[in-house]
Amino acid sequence: MAKITASVYSSHVPAIGAALDNGKSGEDYWKPLFAGYDYSKEWIRENKPDVVLLVYNDHASAFDSNFVPTFAIATGEEFQPADEGWGPRPVPVVKGHSRLAAHIAQSVIQDEFDLTVVNSLDVDHGLTVPLSLMFGQPEEWPCLVIPVAVNVVLYPPPSGKRCFAFGEALKRAVESFDEDLNVQIWGTGGMSHQLQGPRAGLINKEFDNAFLDRLADDPQALVDIPHIDYVRQAGSEGIELVMWLVARGAMQSKVVQKHRFYHVPASNTAVGHMILENP
Amino acid sequence: MALDKPYQDIPGTTIFDADMARQGFHLNQFCMSLMKAENRERFKVDQRAYLDEWPMTEDQKLAVLARDYNRMMSLGGNIYFLAKIFSSDGLSFQHAAATMTGMSQPEYAQMMLDGGRSPEGNMYK
Numbered sequence: 338m339a340k341i342t343a344s345v346y347s348s349h350v351p352a353i354g355a356a357l358d359n360g361k362s363g364e365d366y367w368k369p370l371f372a373g374y375d376y377s378k379e380w381i382r383e384n385k386p387d388v389v390l391l392v393y394n395d396h397a398s399a400f401d402s403n404f405v406p407t408f409a410i411a412t413g414e415e416f417q418p419a420d421e422g423w424g425p426r427p428v429p430v431v432k433g434h435s436r437l438a439a440h441i442a443q444s445v446i447q448d449e450f451d452l453t454v455v456n457s458l459d460v461d462h463g464l465t466v467p468l469s470l471m472f473g474q475p476e477e478w479p480c481l482v483i484p485v486a487v488n489v490v491l492y493p494p495p496s497g498k499r500c501f502a503f504g505e506a507l508k509r510a511v512e513s514f515d516e517d518l519n520v521q522i523w524g525t526g527g528m529s530h531q532l533q534g535p536r537a538g539l540i541n542k543e544f545d546n547a548f549l550d551r552l553a554d555d556p557q558a559l560v561d562i563p564h565i566d567y568v569r570q571a572g573s574e575g576i577e578l579v580m581w582l583v584a585r586g587a588m589q590s591k592v593v594q595k596h597r598f599y600h601v602p603a604s605n606t607a608v609g610h611m612i613l614e615n616p
Numbered sequence: 617m618a619l620d621k622p623y624q625d626i627p628g629t630t631i632f633d634a635d636m637a638r639q640g641f642h643l644n645q646f647c648m649s650l651m652k653a654e655n656r657e658r659f660k661v662d663q664r665a666y667l668d669e670w671p672m673t674e675d676q677k678l679a680v681l682a683r684d685y686n687r688m689m690s691l692g693g694n695i696y697f698l699a700k701i702f703s704s705d706g707l708s709f710q711h712a713a714a715t716m717t718g719m720s721q722p723e724y725a726q727m728m729l730d731g732g733r734s735p736e737g738n739m740y741k
Binding site for chain 2: 351352396397398401402403405420421422423490491492493529531532533534535536537538539540541542543544564565568569570573574601602604605607
């Protein structure tokens with residue numbers, strides 16, 4: 338049987354990918370950020386997943402304004418890094434797990450989550466930057482990845498409560514798949530940041546740390562945070578944090594915290610990172 | 617009954633909701649077209665002519681020509697779409713963010729190094 342064993346949470350700032358791709362990760366600006374992932378790289382070598390359900394958002398790369406799926410799952414065999422206007426990132430092609438993805442789609446739709454099913458999907462920094470942070474710069478990604486896309490660009494995104502319940506449905510779906518697989522679920526995006534308007538550059542360390550404090554032991558306290566609180570307190574793009582709740586919802590209620598990291602700034606953004614294991 | 621939009625009292629922030637997306641549809645789709653190299657070239661050769669191929673409003677076109685990102689957002693543009701314009705111009709996200717705040721890029725970069733813009737006094741109009 339397939340089983341979700343752990344979850345990883347991480348920001349997915351594009352400048353982090355650019356720093357890695359252009360050989361700048363050793364510069365003073367970036368060193369403290371990458372140091373926060375040293376433990377994680379070691380941890381994932383010892384806890385290598387067969388498949389990662391990678392919850393992320395597309396940034397007007399694969400989905401334009403014509404179609405805006407609230408929740409989507411990608412069932413293709415492989416996904417190319419997207420050209421986001423400066424050429425695709427020089428990272429490996431992402432290989433999917435088509436059979437598990439199709440199983441999840443069928444399962445969660447019958448479990449009341451009306452997912453959009455996508456086959457061809459170019460994946461942007463939202464998906465590839467967390468892979469780089471966890472795995473470094475390998476020739477091939479060491480596991481299969483199922484992209485799970487959440488709309489957080491067009492307001493309103495799904496509520497925190499809905500995201501958490503979606504995670505619970507993903508857990509049930511994975512556990513009903515009859516192949517032995519070690520599955521991880523990753524929630525990406527955030528933490529506080531605002532990329533637009535005269536208020537751009539907003540960072541709220543207090544909000545972010547309170548969120549990290551509760552994620553492991555009291556996620557129910559996060560589930561009811563209304564959209565307006567994210568937007569007002571953590572910036573218009575801070576609302577990406579609802580995607581972390583999808584991953585947390587797919588975990589057991591009691592979890593073991595393996596790692597926690599927080600750093601400001603990466604370009605315009607506060608970077609948060611956590612690793613939680615099921616006991 | 618009108619929808620409740622409590623985010624309208626957040627200072628310096630435009631929330632890209634369904635109504636803004638409706639107004640900005642052609643502006644944002646024009647931005648998406650710049651993801652193709654041949655379109656970027658045509659745009660650079662004659663920006664006005666390229667914009668005239670899109671059913672955008674005159675105000676939207678003038679805002680693009682002026683690279684006035686706050687104005688573009690007030691007319692329905694979304695930052696992830698507008699990013700295709702400043703990427704085509706060879707400019708970074710941080711550069712674009714700085715122009716929206718009225719700061720120079722070095723000033724803005726220093727603010728971020730110092731921990732970013734404080735939420736204090738910046739949560740309500």
